Amino acid sequence: MTKTFKLRFNRKQLCIPYAAFLILFVICPLLVIVYYAFTNRTGQFTFDNLVLFFTNGNTLGTLLYSLAIAAATTAVCLVIAYPVAYILSRSKFRKKYVLLMLFVLPMWINFTLRITALKEILTAIEANISAYPFLNTVIGMSYDFLPFMILPLYTSLSKLDNSLTEAAADLGANNFTVFMRVILPLSVPGIISGVTMVLLPSMTNYVVLDMLYNSTYIMGSLIGSYFSHFDWNNGSMISLILLIIIFVITLATNRFSDNNETAGRNIL
Amino acid sequence: MSDAKTIIELKDVCKSFDDTVAVENFNLTVQKGEFVTFLGPSGCGKTTTLRMIAGFDLPTSGQILLNGEDISNLPPNKRPVNTVFQRYALFPHLNVYENIAFGLRLKKTEEEFTDKKGAKVKKLTRLSRREIDEKVKHVLDIVDLEGFEKRSVATLSGGQQQRVAIARAIVNEPEILLLDEPLGALDLKMRKEMQIELKEMHKRLGITFIYVTHDQEEALTMSDKIVVINDGEIQQIGTPTDIYNEPVNTFVADFIGESNIFNGMMTGKLKVKFCGTEFDCLDDYEINQYVDVVVRPEDIKICRPGEGQLSGKVLSTVFKGVHYEITVEVGRFEIVIQSTGYAAPDSVIGMRIEPDGIHIMEKVYTENKYDGVITKNNTVKFGDGEFECDVTQLYPGSRLDEEGYLITASGEKLDLTDTEVTVEVGFGDITMSDEKDAGGVEGSIISMI
Numbered sequence: 001m002t003k004t005f006k007l008r009f010n011r012k013q014l015c016i017p018y019a020a021f022l023i024l025f026v027i028c029p030l031l032v033i034v035y036y037a038f039t040n041r042t043g044q045f046t047f048d049n050l051v052l053f054f055t056n057g058n059t060l061g062t063l064l065y066s067l068a069i070a071a072a073t074t075a076v077c078l079v080i081a082y083p084v085a086y087i088l089s090r091s092k093f094r095k096k097y098v099l100l101m102l103f104v105l106p107m108w109i110n111f112t113l114r115i116t117a118l119k120e121i122l123t124a125i126e127a128n129i130s131a132y133p134f135l136n137t138v139i140g141m142s143y144d145f146l147p148f149m150i151l152p153l154y155t156s157l158s159k160l161d162n163s164l165t166e167a168a169a170d171l172g173a174n175n176f177t178v179f180m181r182v183i184l185p186l187s188v189p190g191i192i193s194g195v196t197m198v199l200l201p202s203m204t205n206y207v208v209l210d211m212l213y214n215s216t217y218i219m220g221s222l223i224g225s226y227f228s229h230f231d232w233n234n235g236s237m238i239s240l241i242l243l244i245i246i247f248v249i250t251l252a253t254n255r256f257s258d259n260n261e262t263a264g265r266n267i268l
Numbered sequence: 269m270s271d272a273k274t275i276i277e278l279k280d281v282c283k284s285f286d287d288t289v290a291v292e293n294f295n296l297t298v299q300k301g302e303f304v305t306f307l308g309p310s311g312c313g314k315t316t317t318l319r320m321i322a323g324f325d326l327p328t329s330g331q332i333l334l335n336g337e338d339i340s341n342l343p344p345n346k347r348p349v350n351t352v353f354q355r356y357a358l359f360p361h362l363n364v365y366e367n368i369a370f371g372l373r374l375k376k377t378e379e380e381f382t383d384k385k386g387a388k389v390k391k392l393t394r395l396s397r398r399e400i401d402e403k404v405k406h407v408l409d410i411v412d413l414e415g416f417e418k419r420s421v422a423t424l425s426g427g428q429q430q431r432v433a434i435a436r437a438i439v440n441e442p443e444i445l446l447l448d449e450p451l452g453a454l455d456l457k458m459r460k461e462m463q464i465e466l467k468e469m470h471k472r473l474g475i476t477f478i479y480v481t482h483d484q485e486e487a488l489t490m491s492d493k494i495v496v497i498n499d500g501e502i503q504q505i506g507t508p509t510d511i512y513n514e515p516v517n518t519f520v521a522d523f524i525g526e527s528n529i530f531n532g533m534m535t536g537k538l539k540v541k542f543c544g545t546e547f548d549c550l551d552d553y554e555i556n557q558y559v560d561v562v563v564r565p566e567d568i569k570i571c572r573p574g575e576g577q578l579s580g581k582v583l584s585t586v587f588k589g590v591h592y593e594i595t596v597e598v599g600r601f602e603i604v605i606q607s608t609g610y611a612a613p614d615s616v617i618g619m620r621i622e623p624d625g626i627h628i629m630e631k632v633y634t635e636n637k638y639d640g641v642i643t644k645n646n647t648v649k650f651g652d653g654e655f656e657c658d659v660t661q662l663y664p665g666s667r668l669d670e671e672g673y674l675i676t677a678s679g680e681k682l683d684l685t686d687t688e689v690t691v692e693v694g695f696g697d698i699t700m701s702d703e704k705d706a707g708g709v710e711g712s713i714i715s716m717i
Binding site: 167170173181188 | 323344349353355359360361375436440
C-alpha cells in the first residue's frame, strides 16, 4: 500500500515544473493579452479594438494576404513532399535513411543563416527581390517548413501495408487506380498532420518576410508593428483573433482526421 | 478424370532473389476445378510460387501457362486470378460492402451495342450499380455475412475478416483462387470450421483453388492434390492418401504426419531388417540394398512382451487427447507409438508391425554403388573399367585355387565368371589422378561441393 501511494505521489510531483512553466509563460500572458484586448489606453473596458479590426481595411487585407501565403506555402510543400515521402517509404533500407537525412539536414542549420543564404540565391536570380514579395515569401517559407511536411507523410506512408497495394492490383487496379483508391486515402492522416504543421506556423511567421526585405505585411508583422509603436491594446486584439482562427482550424482538422476512415473516401 | 482440362501449367519455373534460389525447376499442371495444396515448411518457396501465379513476383526463368497462354510477365491486374492474403489485406478505409465491391467497380465487360447507323459496336462498360449490389449481396450470402455491408472492417473478428477477404476474391469470379495460408491467424476451432466451409465453397463454386499451407493436417483434410515442397523443389505430388501412405522419401514421410525412420537393409524377397529384427514387407527392393524404413506411430501395435517382433522399455507416456504417445527404447533406437491403450513408463512391452505398416524407400546415396560383373581374371568390371578385387569376400572362408576357381569353405569349386555383383566403393577409397591413364575409370567432375 505504502509503495503504491508513494508512486502516485511521485508521479504527481513530476508535472509540477511543467505546470509552473505553463502558468507562468502561457496562461498568464494569455490573460494579459485578453485584458489588453478589451481595454483602451486608459485601462477602461471597451470593444473598440474589436470594432477597429473589422472596420480597418488594412488589417482585414493583411489577414487575407496571410491566409493566401499560408495556403500557397502548404500547397507547395505538399506537392514537393508527397512524392519524396512516397519514394522514401518504398525504397530499400540503406539509402532510405541517407535520403531522409538529406531532407531533414537543413533543419540542423540555423534558421536565420538559411534565410540569408536563400536571400543571396534569390537576389542572384531575380536581381530585385522586393519586386516579388508574395513569391519570395512562399519560397522562403516552403524552404523552411518542408521537413515538417515530409516527416508525417513519410510516417503514414511507411505504415501502409504492402499487401494492401498488392491486393488492389490483384483485384484489377492499375498503378494509378491503386494510388488514388488505396494509397492516397490511407495517407490522409499524414496529409492532415503535415498540413497542420505547415499551415499554422506559416500564418504567423514573419521573420522570413522581414529578412527578405519585404514591404508587405502579414499577420505576424502587423502585430509586431503595433507592439513596436506601444499600441498594446490593438496588437493584443489582433493576436487574440489570430489565436481563435488557429484554434478553429485545428479543431476542424482534428475532427476530420478522427473520421478519416469514412472521410478518406469522401475526399475523392 | 478423362475430361479434365488443364487450367494452369508451370513449366521449369525458377525464381531467385539476389543470390538465393527460392524456387527451382517447378513443374506442375493443375486441372480445372481441382483443390491443390502447396505444402512445405516455412521458407520452402511455396508462397513465392503462389505469388508468381498471382503476378506479384515474376519468375526468373520458366513459363506459367494459363489455359495454354503464357502469362509469366503479365501484371497482377491483368490476370483472371484472385488472392486471399495471409493477413487478409482488407482495405481499412472502406467498409465491408466497399471492400467486396472494389474489384467489381474496376471490372469492365465487353458488350455489343447497335449504333445509330445500325452497325454493331463492341464497347467496354462498367458494371451498373444494381449489378454490383446483386453480386455483393450474393457473395455475402455465400460467406454467411448477410447484413454486414455497412460495418467497418476494423470492427470484425478474425474469422469474419477472413470471410470478407474470401468474398472480396470470389466475387470477381476468378478462374483460379489463390489462398496464402488464409487460416494461419485463426484459433484451432475456427480453423477447423473454416476448413470445412472452404471445402464446401470449393465444391459449390467449381473454381480451381490453389492453397498454400504449412499445416499438414489442413492439407490432408482439404486437398484433391498435394504438392509437397522443400528447399524450393517439389518432393512429391499426389492425393492425400498417396502422400500419407506412400511417401517417396524420408522428408515427405517426416513432414506428413509423425514417423519413425530407421536405417534398414533388404535381407530377402519382401524382407527387410531394421532395429536388429527381420520384418515382412510389401515393397520389393534388391537384396542387400540399404533402405530407409518409415513406420507410422499408429501402425505399431502394443502386445505382451515376447509376443511381438520387438520388445523394449517404455521411456515416457504422454496423454494427447484421443491417444497416448508412447516412447519406447529398443536397443539403440527410440520408437514413438501412438496408441489408445496405456503403457506404464518403465514397463517392458512387445511391439508388432504388420507388413502394410512398413514403408520402404530408397536411400539417398551415402556411398557409390554400382552393378558389376566378375570377369575371367577374377577382377570386377563396373562403370567403364576393370578393377582388381578380392572375390573371396563373397563367400566367407573361401580361397582361390591356382586356376582361378573359387573353392568355398565346404570344398565346392565355383566359376565366378559373369556373376553379377553389387560393388560398393566408399567415398574415401577413391583416389583422383590428373593422368588419364593411371586410373581404372575416366570421368569428368560433375559437381564439387
